Amino acid sequence: MNEFLLALGQHAFLQTALLAGLLASLGCGVIGTFVVVKRIAFMAGGIAHSVLGGMGAALYYGVDPLLGALSAAIFTALLIGTIRLFWKTQEDTLIGALWAVGMAIGILFIAKTPGYANDLMSFLFGNILLVPTRELWFMAALDLILILTVAIFYRPFLAVTFDEEFARLRGVPVAFFYLLLLCLVAVTVVLLIQVVGLILVIALLTLPAAIAGHYVHSLGGMMIIATLLGGMFTALGLALSYEPDLPAGPTMILLAGSVYLLSALLSQALRWRRARHQATAR
Amino acid sequence: MTTVPAILVEDLSFSYGDSRVLEQIQLSIAPREFVGLVGPNAGGKSTLLKLILGLLKPQAGRIQVLGQTPRQAARRIGYVPQFPSFPRDFPISVEQVVVMGRLGIGSMLGWQRKVDRDAARHALQEVDALDLARRRIGTLSGGQLQRVLLARALTGEPEILILDEPTANIDQRVESDVFALLATLNQHLTILLVSHDIAFISDYVSRVACLNRTLICHGTTEVNSDAIQQLYGSHVRLVAHRH
Numbered sequence: 299m300n301e302f303l304l305a306l307g308q309h310a311f312l313q314t315a316l317l318a319g320l321l322a323s324l325g326c327g328v329i330g331t332f333v334v335v336k337r338i339a340f341m342a343g344g345i346a347h348s349v350l351g352g353m354g355a356a357l358y359y360g361v362d363p364l365l366g367a368l369s370a371a372i373f374t375a376l377l378i379g380t381i382r383l384f385w386k387t388q389e390d391t392l393i394g395a396l397w398a399v400g401m402a403i404g405i406l407f408i409a410k411t412p413g414y415a416n417d418l419m420s421f422l423f424g425n426i427l428l429v430p431t432r433e434l435w436f437m438a439a440l441d442l443i444l445i446l447t448v449a450i451f452y453r454p455f456l457a458v459t460f461d462e463e464f465a466r467l468r469g470v471p472v473a474f475f476y477l478l479l480l481c482l483v484a485v486t487v488v489l490l491i492q493v494v495g496l497i498l499v500i501a502l503l504t505l506p507a508a509i510a511g512h513y514v515h516s517l518g519g520m521m522i523i524a525t526l527l528g529g530m531f532t533a534l535g536l537a538l539s540y541e542p543d544l545p546a547g548p549t550m551i552l553l554a555g556s557v558y559l560l561s562a563l564l565s566q567a568l569r570w571r572r573a574r575h576q577a578t579a580r
Numbered sequence: 581m582t583t584v585p586a587i588l589v590e591d592l593s594f595s596y597g598d599s600r601v602l603e604q605i606q607l608s609i610a611p612r613e614f615v616g617l618v619g620p621n622a623g624g625k626s627t628l629l630k631l632i633l634g635l636l637k638p639q640a641g642r643i644q645v646l647g648q649t650p651r652q653a654a655r656r657i658g659y660v661p662q663f664p665s666f667p668r669d670f671p672i673s674v675e676q677v678v679v680m681g682r683l684g685i686g687s688m689l690g691w692q693r694k695v696d697r698d699a700a701r702h703a704l705q706e707v708d709a710l711d712l713a714r715r716r717i718g719t720l721s722g723g724q725l726q727r728v729l730l731a732r733a734l735t736g737e738p739e740i741l742i743l744d745e746p747t748a749n750i751d752q753r754v755e756s757d758v759f760a761l762l763a764t765l766n767q768h769l770t771i772l773l774v775s776h777d778i779a780f781i782s783d784y785v786s787r788v789a790c791l792n793r794t795l796i797c798h799g800t801t802e803v804n805s806d807a808i809q810q811l812y813g814s815h816v817r818l819v820a821h822r823h
Contacts, residue, residue, distance in 0.1 A: 461666040
């Protein structure tokens with residue numbers, strides 16, 4: 299750990315990596331909370347995996363892969379959202395199909411692009427140490443878009459997340475806000491792919507918010523705690539992986555997964571104790 | 581000039597796939613009427629409510645609510661569902677749930693305003709549930725939740741109140757409290773109430789509409805064994821009881 303702190307002072311790439319992790323945790327806290335309470339983790343997984351199609355195509359045609367990722371994520375979000383809203387019966391099958399088809403398209407493009415085979419691993423599992431400094435600005439801009447949108451539309455978002463039928467009766471344009479929410483999920487996925495890659499995205503999107511949900515019972519509170527937890531997991535994961543030279547992304551995920559497991563057990567134990575205390579109190 | 585009916589249903593029919601649920605429904609509810617809608621399960625009660633609320637579109641016939649289409653008028657209706665259409669473990673307080681009933685009044689953008697919070701607390705007080713304001717929605721009992729849902733409907737300043745089986749999970753003492761409250765609200769609101777318990781609601785309502793695919797209206801004094809047999813079939817016995 300000490301070695302990491304020393305190196306952090308010396309190497310700009312480590313500072314960039316740390317900042318990238320912290321920027322990503324803002325998205326994972328704010329949007330991850332919606333993903334958890336609305337129970338759309340499977341949809342988020344579909345969006346994340348189909349992003350490979352956009353990245354592959356962007357590489358093949360020589361465009362910035364991040365732009366490819368962002369457009370593929372938004373396209374899939376709108377497609378999945380429309381299916382969910384207007385064609386409910388086959389929802390899970392169709393998401394599963396998009397999930398796999400997106401990846402297949404990406405892998406075909408990457409196979410036909412000369413010299414990029416090594417990048418496949420960093421798309422899939424992320425490489426936070428290779429984030430270029432200019433991408434920090436891109437990430438910061440995405441964060442700003444996320445936070446502004448959620449702040450301006452907080453009440454309709456809450457209504458659509460909580461009770462779609464009632465929101466519709468109150469004149470909230472439910473389809474619009476549902477699709478907008480999925481687009482924000484898409485933007486967050488692209489943010490997090492920088493850090494942990496598209497396969498592991500789903501863990502950072504759900505685990506911090508789920509842990510927060512064990513202890514706080516308001517959406518705003520969950521967002522704040524999940525952001526702090528996300529920041530802790532990315533920073534600590536980076537630090538722990540540095541000395542033994544482990545890949546940073548999987549270290550972060552294992553850390554988040556272990557804390558989630560412990561927290562689930564702890565919160566259950568606390569609930570039992572409280573219930574017993576209530577039952578025996580005089 | 582005649583007054584515009586609060587709810588006007590003309591020649592309405594509706595089917596799910598092959599099964600016809602509603603057939604040639606005619607119903608006109610005047611402002612400040614208190615109408616009870618009764619009928620057996622699967623008789624089309626919830627479907628008729630959904631059509632009046634604009635959640636479903638009529639396939640034949642037409643519906644007008646306060647002189648507008650159901651979609652336009654939805655915000656002027658307060659709706660209390662039989663089963664909450666939200667997950668009970670959602671991290672939200674009772675007060676925040678009730679505040680949501682204010683959506684559609686003023687702008688939806690930005691943070692919640694103090695007037696909305698005050699209106700929510702006032703509505704909670706009206707249903708005698710102000711002490712629950714800070715509780716998490718998932719910790720309420722069935723009866724408490726029902727009152728909170730009523731507060732959410734009232735806080736939107738409705739002109740019509742529609743309740744679907746509001747007393748299904750409530751014990752009798754609370755039930756008569758709820759009906760006393762509805763009787764007070766009825767002084768300025770039109771009320772349409774769905775119930776399976778004809779004998780009980782006939783003490784309160786001005787008119788009973790009996791729905792089993794087709795709809796027949798009765799004044800409360802006319803609900804007798806003939807009407808009930810026609811509605812439920814011959815095996816039902818009418819037991820006269822007073823509470």
